Amino acid sequence: MxxxxxxxxxxxxxxxxxxxxxxxxxxxxxxxxxxxxxxxxxxAGVLKGYSADVDAEAYGLALTAFVRITLEKHNEDTVKTFERRVIALDEVQECHMLTGPTDYLLRVVVAGLAAYEDFIRTRIHPIGGIGSIDTSFVYGTVKKSGVYPMLD
The missing domain is CATH 1.10.10.10 (Winged helix-like DNA-binding domain superfamily/Winged helix DNA-binding domain)
Structure with a gap:
């Protein structure tokens, strides 16, 4: 390239x-x-596709949360189960594996606080193997870009 x-x-x-x-x-x-x-x-798979950039709030998903998850154990079964189950959750827009004390960072979109509580109780908790969940709610966005910087 x-x-x-x-x-x-x-x-x-x-x-x-x-x-x-x-x-x-x-x-x-x-x-x-x-x-x-x-x-x-x-x-070559560099250009993976084309999509529409839809406003989440106008779509009805007014709440964005960043959810940090730490697993109880790091054995193969626990990790694979967690990742497989998270991939299937439409509310999870992104899931990143991290270094440091937190294992995963999820970007989650839901309609509101009640929907978030329901998401955690009925979609995340049943996965099992989760040691802790820490959430930060977005109350404003300073920058959001899908354009990568130019390289030399």
């Missing part, structure tokens, strides 16, 4: 609906080589 490919990716991260002609113009390529590069990025 070269700097031109990265320019294409940044442009598509900003606006995945632009036409190939608009994209080619923006990255200073003619349309045919631009389309060829996009197809190569798709084929």
């Amino acid at each position: 070269d700097s031109k490919d990265r320019q294409i990716l940044r442009a598509l991260q900003r606006d995945g609906r632009m036409t190939n002609l608009e994209l080619a113009e923006q990255v200073n390529l003619s349309p045919s080589p631009c389309l060829r590069r996009v197809r190569n990025l798709e084929k």
